[in-house]
Amino acid sequence: MCGKTTEPDSDSFVNNSLNNSPYFRQPASVQSVMLRVLAALIPGIAAYVWFFGAGILVQIALASVAALAAEALMLSLRGKPLAMFLGDGSALVTAWLIALTFPSIAPWWLTVCGTLLAIVVAKHLYGGLGQNPFNPAMVAFALMIVAYPQLMSQWPAAGATDFATQWQAIFGSRQIDAITMATPLDALRTALHSVEAQASVASVLGANPAVGGLGGKGWEWVAVGYLLGGLWLLQQRIVTWHMPTAFLAGLALVAGLFNLIDDTQFAGPLFHIFTGGAMLGAFFIVTDPVSGTTTPRGKLIFAAGVALLTWIIRTFGAYPDGLAFAVLLMNIAAPLIDMYTQPPVFGHKNGEAS
Amino acid sequence: MTTLQRLFKFNGGVKPTYNKEASTGLPIAVAPAPTFLVIPLHQSIGGMPRPLVTAGERVLKGQRIGGADGNESSAVHASTSGTVIAVEMRLMPHTSGLSALCVVIEPDGRDEWIPRQPFDFRAASPTRTRDYLRDAGVVGLGGAVFPTHLKLNPGKRGKLDTLVLNGAECEPFITCDDMLMRERAETVLKGAVIMREMLGAGQVLVGIEDNKPEAIAAMEIAAQAANAAAGDAAIRIVAVPTRYPAGGAKQLIRILTGIEVPHGKRSTDYGVQCFNVGTAYAVYHAIALGQPLISRIVTVAGNVGRARNYEVLFGTPMRDLVALCDPLPDSDRVIMGGPMMGLRMPDDGVPVVKAANCVLVGSKKLFPPPPPEMPCIRCGECAKVCPSDLQPFEMYWFSRARIFGKTQEYHLFDCIECGCCAYVCPSHIPLVDYYRFAKSEIWAHESEKEAADVARQRYEFRLLREEREKQEKAAKLAAKTAAGREKAAAALADADKPAVTPEQDAKKALIAAALELARTQKAQVQPENISNLTPEQQAEIDAIEARRAEIREMAKPHVRQND
Numbered sequence: 036m037c038g039k040t041t042e043p044d045s046d047s048f049v050n051n052s053l054n055n056s057p058y059f060r061q062p063a064s065v066q067s068v069m070l071r072v073l074a075a076l077i078p079g080i081a082a083y084v085w086f087f088g089a090g091i092l093v094q095i096a097l098a099s100v101a102a103l104a105a106e107a108l109m110l111s112l113r114g115k116p117l118a119m120f121l122g123d124g125s126a127l128v129t130a131w132l133i134a135l136t137f138p139s140i141a142p143w144w145l146t147v148c149g150t151l152l153a154i155v156v157a158k159h160l161y162g163g164l165g166q167n168p169f170n171p172a173m174v175a176f177a178l179m180i181v182a183y184p185q186l187m188s189q190w191p192a193a194g195a196t197d198f199a200t201q202w203q204a205i206f207g208s209r210q211i212d213a214i215t216m217a218t219p220l221d222a223l224r225t226a227l228h229s230v231e232a233q234a235s236v237a238s239v240l241g242a243n244p245a246v247g248g249l250g251g252k253g254w255e256w257v258a259v260g261y262l263l264g265g266l267w268l269l270q271q272r273i274v275t276w277h278m279p280t281a282f283l284a285g286l287a288l289v290a291g292l293f294n295l296i297d298d299t300q301f302a303g304p305l306f307h308i309f310t311g312g313a314m315l316g317a318f319f320i321v322t323d324p325v326s327g328t329t330t331p332r333g334k335l336i337f338a339a340g341v342a343l344l345t346w347i348i349r350t351f352g353a354y355p356d357g358l359a360f361a362v363l364l365m366n367i368a369a370p371l372i373d374m375y376t377q378p379p380v381f382g383h384k385n386g387e388a389s
Numbered sequence: 390m391t392t393l394q395r396l397f398k399f400n401g402g403v404k405p406t407y408n409k410e411a412s413t414g415l416p417i418a419v420a421p422a423p424t425f426l427v428i429p430l431h432q433s434i435g436g437m438p439r440p441l442v443t444a445g446e447r448v449l450k451g452q453r454i455g456g457a458d459g460n461e462s463s464a465v466h467a468s469t470s471g472t473v474i475a476v477e478m479r480l481m482p483h484t485s486g487l488s489a490l491c492v493v494i495e496p497d498g499r500d501e502w503i504p505r506q507p508f509d510f511r512a513a514s515p516t517r518t519r520d521y522l523r524d525a526g527v528v529g530l531g532g533a534v535f536p537t538h539l540k541l542n543p544g545k546r547g548k549l550d551t552l553v554l555n556g557a558e559c560e561p562f563i564t565c566d567d568m569l570m571r572e573r574a575e576t577v578l579k580g581a582v583i584m585r586e587m588l589g590a591g592q593v594l595v596g597i598e599d600n601k602p603e604a605i606a607a608m609e610i611a612a613q614a615a616n617a618a619a620g621d622a623a624i625r626i627v628a629v630p631t632r633y634p635a636g637g638a639k640q641l642i643r644i645l646t647g648i649e650v651p652h653g654k655r656s657t658d659y660g661v662q663c664f665n666v667g668t669a670y671a672v673y674h675a676i677a678l679g680q681p682l683i684s685r686i687v688t689v690a691g692n693v694g695r696a697r698n699y700e701v702l703f704g705t706p707m708r709d710l711v712a713l714c715d716p717l718p719d720s721d722r723v724i725m726g727g728p729m730m731g732l733r734m735p736d737d738g739v740p741v742v743k744a745a746n747c748v749l750v751g752s753k754k755l756f757p758p759p760p761p762e763m764p765c766i767r768c769g770e771c772a773k774v775c776p777s778d779l780q781p782f783e784m785y786w787f788s789r790a791r792i793f794g795k796t797q798e799y800h801l802f803d804c805i806e807c808g809c810c811a812y813v814c815p816s817h818i819p820l821v822d823y824y825r826f827a828k829s830e831i832w833a834h835e836s837e838k839e840a841a842d843v844a845r846q847r848y849e850f851r852l853l854r855e856e857r858e859k860q861e862k863a864a865k866l867a868a869k870t871a872a873g874r875e876k877a878a879a880a881l882a883d884a885d886k887p888a889v890t891p892e893q894d895a896k897k898a899l900i901a902a903a904l905e906l907a908r909t910q911k912a913q914v915q916p917e918n919i920s921n922l923t924p925e926q927q928a929e930i931d932a933i934e935a936r937r938a939e940i941r942e943m944a945k946p947h948v949r950q951n952d
Binding site: 047050054058059060061063067068125163275325327379382383 | 399400403405484486639643649650651652654708716720721722723724726728729730731732733734735736737738751755756757758759760761763764765766767768769770772776777778779780782783799800803808811812813814815816817819821822825
């Protein structure tokens with residue numbers, strides 16, 4: 036008995052082109068999420084600058100400019116509105132993570148190439164914001180460490196270089212070998228892997244001037260900065276507890292277990308948590324919602340998987356840090372994990388058929 | 390009393406700004422009868438009532454003008470006395486802008502009632518009482534308008550543990566239940582007592598969100614009186630935490646009893662039934678006073694100068710109601726219901742119906758247009774707030790990609806369309822629109838399939854019937870042939886060969902005849918199909934389809950909120 040027989044009155048104030056319910060929304064935006072992630076990185080960056088000099092700020096600036104330029108180019112090629120997507124802040128998050136995971140004295144083109152690969156290939160060629168199956172920053176890191184293992188492994192020691200030296204290193208007018216040293220992870224791996232040396236964890240780390248109280252000298256404080264920022268993200272409800280907890284606990288657990296079995300060959304849990312990209316990864320990389328899992332149980336499995344793979348690659352692999360490869364490997368598994376960890380729906384919790 | 394109750398939690402939910410104070414300042418007023426009442430015949434879930442009056446007829450207040458179409462339907466009544474001007478198609482209070490059959494009445498101003506008599510439900514059988522309520526047009530007044538008589542059935546067990554009365558009223562702006570409980574608590578509970586008796590319920594739990602202290606206080610006083618009169622303590626008023634959508638029937642049942650009623654299951658199977666407080670009030674009026682449902686309390690709020698609750702006759706144009714409240718000049722929409730789930734009206738002239746708990750006037754300032762839609766970043770906020778524990782972003786992906794089977798795997802039909810997901814989405818995705826789209830596509834597909842199934846069944850039945858007729862004919866023919874053969878066999882009695890007995894011969898002939906007949910008839914039957922339906926048959930099918938579509942349309946936008 037339905038039909039369009041009666042037209043609405045023409046003198047009515049009712050506008051029929053408006054949206055449907057709900058008619059109001061909580062003030063929230065992708066931009067505010069991304070900007071808060073950037074803000075949460077600031078304590079870690081501050082510690083970074085304090086211990087390793089302002090070179091990192093140059094890298095962040097380089098990566099940011101490259102990311103925004105690549106984003107603008109790709110958006111215009113894809114015919115997407117520039118202002119809306121450039122302003123969402125997602126490219127900046129990728130850029131900052133690239134700058135923070137690359138060595139701060141890496142030549143400028145390394146950072147720029149990495150950023151371009153992340154934005155153009157890992158993000159936009161897969162469909163742009165929200166569509167990328169792999170974490171763009173980790174794609175950049177993995178590609179660059181495979182292509183330029185030497186350059187990607189040269190880190191400055193804490194307090195060893197001034198800004199001018201770093202500037203020269205970044206822009207290519209200075210040989211960087213003279214100012215770098217092996218990171219604790221790198222030193223440990225190299226020493227323990229060499230057959231002739233009778234090295235143990237204690238002897239390697241004890242002899243290495245780059246080793247601090249917990250992890251790498253200075254790095255442990257940067258990690259504390261990331262931890263503070265990460266806790267703030269938790270408080271802001273931008274990340275949930277699942278991933279950071281599962282990642283850090285997973286890493287500590289596997290490291291602790293092997294450390295108990297043989298403490299001459301395997302470093303302890305605190306060392307693993309406070310060196311390399313572990314703390315940054317726990318709160319800022321593993322937690323990337325787009326390329327990670329989303330169900331509560333899935334998040335635990337995903338992050339614990341990343342932790343386990345990170346530890347395996349660090350301990351037995353050919354690369355000094357394993358976070359990037361671990362994240363990418365788990366990215367592949369994320370949809371499958373989500374599929375098998377769907378939480379029970381209201382009313383179906385006792386295993387009743389749906 | 391409130392402290393004794395153990396409360397349970399449902400996951401998710403949001404805390405929007407409630408905006409309820411504006412309409413609770415003044416007591417409930419009676420809205421004047423309009424110049425014309427436009428009363429839609431179809432105001433509840435279920436079959437479309439048949440019109441019982443024609444143009445020119447005089448009707449009395451409370452006179453039935455639409456008779457329930459079968460048991461899963463509910464009657465409609467004249468809201469005041471007057472003359473039927475027309476029975477015609479009018480615009481319905483639904484976003485679709487569709488029209489449906491309405492009875493237009495010009496009130497005579499005398500407001501003359503039909504003779505009213507209380508109904509002795511204790512003397513009557515439960516079935517008769519339910520029929521009476523069906524004919525009194527009592528339906529759920531929380532917004533879902535499910536016929537009440539269908540729910541006043543204790544089910545297999547014969548009695549229930551708990552009758553839940555829903556006074557949570559969780560949608561922002563709406564205060565009709567709040568004001569009803571403040572001003573008419575006693576009547577609400579009298580209705581609840583009747584319902585409790587019909588259901589054989591052990592206890593009555595009245596759930597009210599704790600942002601309504603006045604309503605809770607009024608209901609507590611009424612509950613003490615009712616309990617004292619009954620000599621027990623069956624009725625308990627329970628303050629529940631304020632969190633949208635605590636007023637969803639399933640959510641409230643969960644909060645009060647810990648029971649989760651799955652989608653597609655009856656709550657009576659779990660010993661619980663839930664009614665809105667307004668429905669209890671209507672039940673009392675129907676049973677104890679003999680008054681059918683002809684009006685309800687409606688909150689008028691939003692972009693108006695004086696928000697207030699009115700007792701409104703069904704059929705009153707929303708425009709007349711809004712005019713009582715000084716709408717502000719920048720108003721641009723009228724919403725039936727609240728800001729989270731309400732339906733945007735196609736025009737402000739559509740009538741107030743049984744589902745209209747609130748007439749919400751909107752403006753760009755009050756309800757700004759959503760910012761441009763961004764891609765989903767899978768942040769999971771929507772999953773955190775979903776009261777049905779769904780994964781809204783997954784359903785969004787699959788709805789968008791039109792992979793409807795997957796949306797069902799992710800329990801699309803458990804979605805109550807409460808809007809929490811869209812409310813929190815940082816990408817401003819109109820998620821609920823995607824679910825409505827997916828649901829309607831699935832329904833459309835299923836009704837097509839159903840129609841095809843019906844046609845196929847009809848065709849198969851026809852084949853079966855023809856086959857049977859064929860066999861009957863063949864049997865007759867064979868009998869004749871056999872008789873002839875017998876004669877011939879008798880004539881050739883001495884020359885017969887042992888290899889072929891007359892019986893075998895008869896059987897062969899029978900088979901051959903049957904096969905031949907089947908072949909010719911098959912040739913005749915084959916081209917016939919559903920395309921050869923008579924116009925009457927086709928019209929009937931069309932009418933059934935239209936009715937189905939309409940029911941679906943009505944059923945669609947409602948959570949069983951407060952029903």
